[in-house]
Amino acid sequence: MCARKLGGQTVELSRPVSVLAGGNAVGRKEGEGPLARCFDYIDGDDTFGEPTWERAERAMQQRALSSAAEKCGCPVQKLDWLFAGDLLNQCVSSSFAARGQDVPFFGLYGACSTFGEGLILAAMALEGGFGERAGVAVSSHFCTAERQYRTPLEYGCQRPPTAQWTVTGAGAAILGAGDGGPRLTHLTPGKVVDKGITDTNNMGAAMAPAAYDTLSAHFRDTGRGPDFYDLIVTGDLGELGSQLLLELFRRDGVELSNHADCGLLIFRREEQDVHCGGSGCGCSAAVFTGYLLEGLRAGRWNELLFCPTGALHSPTTALQGESIPGICHAAALSAGPGPADKTGGKNGWNI
Amino acid sequence: MCARKLGGQTVELSRPVSVLAGGNAVGRKEGEGPLARCFDYIDGDDTFGEPTWERAERAMQQRALSSAAEKCGCPVQKLDWLFAGDLLNQCVSSSFAARGQDVPFFGLYGACSTFGEGLILAAMALEGGFGERAGVAVSSHFCTAERQYRTPLEYGCQRPPTAQWTVTGAGAAILGAGDGGPRLTHLTPGKVVDKGITDTNNMGAAMAPAAYDTLSAHFRDTGRGPDFYDLIVTGDLGELGSQLLLELFRRDGVELSNHADCGLLIFRREEQDVHCGGSGCGCSAAVFTGYLLEGLRAGRWNELLFCPTGALHSPTTALQGESIPGICHAAALSAGPGPADKTGGKNGWNI
Numbered sequence: 001m002c003a004r005k006l007g008g009q010t011v012e013l014s015r016p017v018s019v020l021a022g023g024n025a026v027g028r029k030e031g032e033g034p035l036a037r038c039f040d041y042i043d044g045d046d047t048f049g050e051p052t053w054e055r056a057e058r059a060m061q062q063r064a065l066s067s068a069a070e071k072c073g074c075p076v077q078k079l080d081w082l083f084a085g086d087l088l089n090q091c092v093s094s095s096f097a098a099r100g101q102d103v104p105f106f107g108l109y110g111a112c113s114t115f116g117e118g119l120i121l122a123a124m125a126l127e128g129g130f131g132e133r134a135g136v137a138v139s140s141h142f143c144t145a146e147r148q149y150r151t152p153l154e155y156g157c158q159r160p161p162t163a164q165w166t167v168t169g170a171g172a173a174i175l176g177a178g179d180g181g182p183r184l185t186h187l188t189p190g191k192v193v194d195k196g197i198t199d200t201n202n203m204g205a206a207m208a209p210a211a212y213d214t215l216s217a218h219f220r221d222t223g224r225g226p227d228f229y230d231l232i233v234t235g236d237l238g239e240l241g242s243q244l245l246l247e248l249f250r251r252d253g254v255e256l257s258n259h260a261d262c263g264l265l266i267f268r269r270e271e272q273d274v275h276c277g278g279s280g281c282g283c284s285a286a287v288f289t290g291y292l293l294e295g296l297r298a299g300r301w302n303e304l305l306f307c308p309t310g311a312l313h314s315p316t317t318a319l320q321g322e323s324i325p326g327i328c329h330a331a332a333l334s335a336g337p338g339p340a341d342k343t344g345g346k347n348g349w350n351i
Numbered sequence: 352m353c354a355r356k357l358g359g360q361t362v363e364l365s366r367p368v369s370v371l372a373g374g375n376a377v378g379r380k381e382g383e384g385p386l387a388r389c390f391d392y393i394d395g396d397d398t399f400g401e402p403t404w405e406r407a408e409r410a411m412q413q414r415a416l417s418s419a420a421e422k423c424g425c426p427v428q429k430l431d432w433l434f435a436g437d438l439l440n441q442c443v444s445s446s447f448a449a450r451g452q453d454v455p456f457f458g459l460y461g462a463c464s465t466f467g468e469g470l471i472l473a474a475m476a477l478e479g480g481f482g483e484r485a486g487v488a489v490s491s492h493f494c495t496a497e498r499q500y501r502t503p504l505e506y507g508c509q510r511p512p513t514a515q516w517t518v519t520g521a522g523a524a525i526l527g528a529g530d531g532g533p534r535l536t537h538l539t540p541g542k543v544v545d546k547g548i549t550d551t552n553n554m555g556a557a558m559a560p561a562a563y564d565t566l567s568a569h570f571r572d573t574g575r576g577p578d579f580y581d582l583i584v585t586g587d588l589g590e591l592g593s594q595l596l597l598e599l600f601r602r603d604g605v606e607l608s609n610h611a612d613c614g615l616l617i618f619r620r621e622e623q624d625v626h627c628g629g630s631g632c633g634c635s636a637a638v639f640t641g642y643l644l645e646g647l648r649a650g651r652w653n654e655l656l657f658c659p660t661g662a663l664h665s666p667t668t669a670l671q672g673e674s675i676p677g678i679c680h681a682a683a684l685s686a687g688p689g690p691a692d693k694t695g696g697k698n699g700w701n702i
Contacts, residue, residue, distance in 0.1 A: 003480045005431065009455050011481050052671055080356065081540065088665065089440040091460045095543055095663035099676045104360050104540040106468060107460040107663070107678075109442045117457060121472060128479025129354045130362050148667075189432065189455040192446055312446035312458070314439065316499075320403055325450045327458075 003127050007221030009214075010188040017123045018181040019333070020074070020133075020174045022289030023067025025060045027142065027168030030278075030286065033267045038290030039169075040067045046143060046168050054092065057141035057170075061086070061097040064170035065137045068289070072174050077102040079174070080131025083122050085114035086139045087166075087281060088148060093139050103135070111310030112207075112236050113190065114138045115171060115285040116329030119306070120187045123331070126177045133177075139170035140280030149315060162202040164238045164279035167266060171285025173293075182296040182304075186332040188218040192312060194325040200318045204241020204276055207309035210326030211237060212248040214307060218330050226256050230301035233292060234328075235284030235308025236263035238276035262287035262308070284308035302336030354478050358572030360565075361539040368474045369532040370684070371425070371484075371525045373640025374418025376411045378493065378519030381629075381637065384618045389641030390520075391418045397494060397519050405443065408492035408521070412437070412448040415521035416488045419640070423525050428453040430525070431482025434473050436465035437490045438517075438632060439499060444490050454486070462661030463558075463587050464541065465489045466522060466636040467680030470657070471538045474682070477528045484528075490521035491631030500666060513553040515589045515630035518617060522636025524644075533647040533655075537683040539569040543663060545676040551669045555592020555627055558660035561677035562588060563599040565658060569681050577607050581652035584643060585679075586635030586659025587614035589627035613638035613659070635659035653687030 003014050024039050031042030041063055048059040061084070069076045076082075082101070084094035085108035098105045110117040118136035125134055143153055145166040151157050175184070193213045197206040211234050219225060226232060226249075237245055242261045249256050262284045263277035288306060295301050307330035313322065354365050375390050382393030392414055399410040412435070420427045427433075433452070435445035436459035449456045461468040469487035476485055494504055496517040502508050526535070544564045548557040562585050570576060577583060577600075588596055593612045600607050613635045614628035639657060646652050658681035664673065 005480075005482050014480075054667060054671065085460070089667065090462065090663065090665035092663065092665045092668050095676055095678075096668070096673070099543040099545050102542060105543050105678060106472065106540060107462075109436070109458040109460045111441065121457065124479055124481055125475055128475055128481070129356075129365075130475055130479070131356050189457060191453060192450040192456050194450050312441065312443065314441035314443045316405060316440065317443050317447070320405065322447070325446055327446075327456060 009217040010186055010221035012186050013123065013127050013184060015127060016179050017126045017184045018176055018179055019293060020176040020180045021068045021072035022171065022173045022293040023064045023071060024169065024171040024286040024289045025063040026286050029272060030167055030169050030266055033272065035266055035287065035291050038294055039286065053141060053143035057093040057139050057144050058097045061093055061137050061139040061170040065135060065172040068172040068174045074133050074174060079103045079133050079135045081106065081125055082135045082137065083108055083118040084137040085109055085118065085281065087111065087145050094137065110327060110329060111312055112279060112281045112284065113308045113310030113327050113329045114281040115288060116306060116308040116331055119173065119184065119331045120189055120329055122175045123184045123187055126175055134175045135172060137172040138281045138285040140166055140282035142166045142168045145280060159275055160201045162204065162240055162276055164203055164236060164263060164276045165274035166280040167278045167283035167286065169282035169286035171282065171289035173289055182333045182335040184331055185334050186222055188214055188330040190214040190327040190329045192325045192327050194323050196323045198323050203279060203311045204238040205244055206311045206324035207326040208237055208241045208244035208248065210328040211245050211307060211309050214328035214330050226254060226258065229258060229303045229305045232256060232259050232305045234261045236279040237261050237309060238263045238279065240276050265291060296333060296335040302334060304333045306331050306333060360568040361537055361572035363537050364474065364478050364535060366478060367530050368477045368535045369527050369530055370644060371527040371531045372419045372423035373522065373524045373644040374415045374422060375520065375522040375637040375640045376414040377637050380623060381518055381520050381617055384623065386617055386638065386642050389645055390637065404492060404494035408444040408490050408495050409448045412444055412488050412490040412521040416486060416523040419523040419525045425484050425525060430454045430484050430486045432457060432476055433486045433488065434459055434469040435488040436460055436469065438462065438496050445488065461678060461680060462663055463630060463632045463635065464659045464661030464678050464680045465632040466639060467657060467659040467682055470524065470535065470682045471540055471680055473526045474535045474538055477526055485526045486523060488523040489632045489636040491517055491633035493517045493519045496631060510626055511552045512626055513555065513591055514626045515554055515587060515614060515628050516625035517631040518629045518634035518637065520633035520637035522633065522640035524640055533644065533684045533686040535682055536685050537573055539565055539681040541565040541679040543676045543678050545674050547674045549674050554630060554662045555589040556595055557662045557675035558677035559588055559592045559595035559599065561679040562596050562658060562660050565679035565681050577605060577609065580609060580654045580656045583607060583610050583656045585612045587630040588612050588660060589614045589630065591627050616642060647684060647686040653685060655684045657682050657684060
C-alpha cells in the first residue's frame with residue numbers, strides 16, 4: 001500500500017522520495033558568513049541586477065530553482081509540481097518567480113517554516129504517486145522584509161539583543177520518487193502553537209514552543225529518541241530560541257545534544273552583528289540546500305531531522321496587541337543505508 | 352497502485368476521496384443574496400461578535416469549520432490535516448483560526464483560488480494514504496480586505512464598473528478517504544498565467560486567462576470535453592471575467608454553455624450594487640460548501656468542475672507597475688454512479 005500515519009501527527013513514507021538536488025542564492029552578508037562556500041551564487045549588493053528589492057528577491061528565487069534544476073538535469077518546466085512561498089504580502093516573490101515557468105504551482109505560507117512545509121507537501125505528493133519530480137522553492141530578502149515588517153531601510157533604528165537578521169537567501173530542492181539522494185523518511189507537519197509571546201523582536205521565544213511541540217510529537221509518533229539523529233536542525237530559532245528549546249526538553253529530562261540552528265550557522269553572530277542570528281524562510285532553505293545537503297551526501301550525517309519554525313503573526317495583529325503563534329514542520333532525512341537495508345529486507349517499497 | 356498523472360497537469364484519483372461535509376458562515380450582504388438559505392450562519396453586522404474586523408474573519412472561519420465538523424461528526428481535532436488560507440497579509444485569519452485547534456496545519460496562499468488549492472492538496476494527501484480526514488478552510492472579509500488592498504472603509508471612494516465586491520464569507524470542507532459524499536475524481540492544479548493586465552480594478556480580466564489555461568489543460572489531459580460536466584463553476588471571474596473566459600474558448604470553437612461563477616451566484620448584482628460580482632476566496636468557499644454541495648447531493652448535477660481563480664499581485668507590485676498574474680486550480684467532482692460503476696466494474700479502487 002502507500003504511506004502510513006504514525007500516531008497523531010507523523011507520516012512514514014513507504015517508498016523512497018529523495019532530494020535529487022538543492023540550489024540556492026544568497027546576498028552579500030550571507031556570502032561573508034561561514035557557509036559561503038556552500039552557496040551556489042552570492043550577490044555582491046543584494047540587487048541581483050534588478051531595480052527593486054522585490055524584483056531582486058524574485059530573481060534570487062528563480063536562480064535558486066534554476067540551479068537545482070541544472071544540477072539534476074531536470075528543467076523547471078519538466079517538474080510535475082512546484083511548491084513555493086516567501087515572507088512578502090501575498091507571497092509575490094514566489095508567484096512572480098513561478099510566472100512563465102510553465103509548471104503547476106502551489107503557493108504556501110508558513111512564514112519561516114515554509115521550506116519544511118514545502119518539503120512535506122512535495123514528498124506527500126510524490127509518495128502518493130502524483131508525478132515523479134517536485135520542486136520546493138522559498139526565499140526571503142532583508143530589504144523586502146525589513147520595510148514590510150519593521151521600518152524603512154533608511155530609518156536606522158536600534159535593534160534589541162533578541163532581534164534577528166532576515167537572511168537574503170533563496171533555496172530550492174528538487175525531490176524525486178525513488179532513489180537519487182538523501183531520502184525523506186518521516187514527515188511531521190506542525191500545529192499552530194501560541195504561548196502568549198507578544199514581543200515581535202523576540203521571534204525565538206515565540207517559535208521555540210512550536211519546535212518543542214512538533215519535535216515531541218515526532219519522537220512520540222516514531223518511537224525514536226533525539227539520539228537517533230546525528231543532527232536536529234531548526235530553521236531560525238536563533239540563540240535565545242535555541243536555548244529555550246533546549247530548556248523545554250530539559251524539563252522532560254531530555255538533553256538535545258545534537259541540536260543546531262540554521263540562523264546560527266549562516267552568520268558569524270558577533271562579528272556580523274546579527275544579534276540572535278539569522279532568520280527568514282530563506283535562511284533554512286539556503287542552509288538546507290547548501291550546507292545540510294552537502295553534509296548528508298558526504299556522510300557527515302546519516303540521519304537528520306530538519307525542523308524549521310515560523311512565526312505566524314503580521315504587523316496588523318501585533319499592532320492590535322495579539323500574541324505570536326508559531327509553527328514547526330519537521331522532515332526526517334536519511335543518507336545512510338535504509339532501515340530496510342539494515343534488516344536485509346526490501347528497499348523500502350511495500351508494494 | 353495509487354493515483355496516476357494524466358498529461359502534464361492532471362491527476363486522476365484511483366480511490367474515492369469524498370466531500371463528507373461542508374460548512375460556511377457569511378456576512379449580512381451575502382445573507383441578503385439569492386443563496387441565503389444555503390448558508391449555515393449569517394452574521395447581522397459582519398463583526399461576528401468581535402471587536403476587530405480581523406478577529407471577525409477569524410471567528411467566521413472557525414465557525415465554518417466547526418459547522419462542517421459537526422455535520423459529519425468529526426471534531427476538528429480529529430482531523431488528520433487542516434489546509435487553510437485567506438487574503439490577509441501573512442494569512443493571519445487562517446493561522447489564528449487554527450490556533451488551539453490542535454490539528455496539523457498547512458498554510459496556503461492562492462489568493463481567491465485558495466479553496467481549490469486546498470481541495471487539491473487535501474485530496475492528494477488522503478489519496479496517498481496520509482490519514483483519513485482532512486479539512487480545508489478559507490475565508491475573506493470585505494472589511495479586512497478593503498483596507499488592506501484598497502482604501503480605508505470610511506474613504507467612500509468610487510468603484511469602477513469592472514470592480515468586484517469582496518465577499519464576507521468562510522467555507523470549510525471535510526474530505527474523507529472512501530465514500531460518504533460527492534467524490535473528487537480529477538485534480539488539475541494551475542500554472543501562474545500573466546497576460547499583462549495591470550488594472551487592479553479588473554480582476555476578472557486578470558484571471559480569465561488562467562481559468563482558460565487550466566480548463567484547457569484539464570480537458571486535454573482527461574479527454575473530456577466541457578459537455579461532460581453538468582456545470583463548470585469558476586470562483587470569482589465575475590461578469591466581465593466570465594465573458595472573457597467564454598470568448599477565449601469561443602476562439603477555439605468551444606462553447607462553454609454550462610458555465611457559472613460563484614461571484615455571480617452569491618449576489619443579486621444590480622440590486623446589491625456589486626458591479627461585476629462577488630470576489631474573494633470566501634466567495635468560492637461559501638458557495639461551494641453551501642450551494643454546490645447541496646446541488647450535488649440533491650442530484651441537480653452529477654459531474655461538476657470547480658475551478659476558482661486567484662489574482663496573485665499585491666498592492667506593492669501594483670504600485671510598482673507590475674501586471675497581475677493569475678492562477679486557477681480545478682477539481683472535478685462526481686455525485687453520480689462512478690465511471691467504474693457505469694461499466695459494471697469495481698468501485699474505483701485499483702488495488
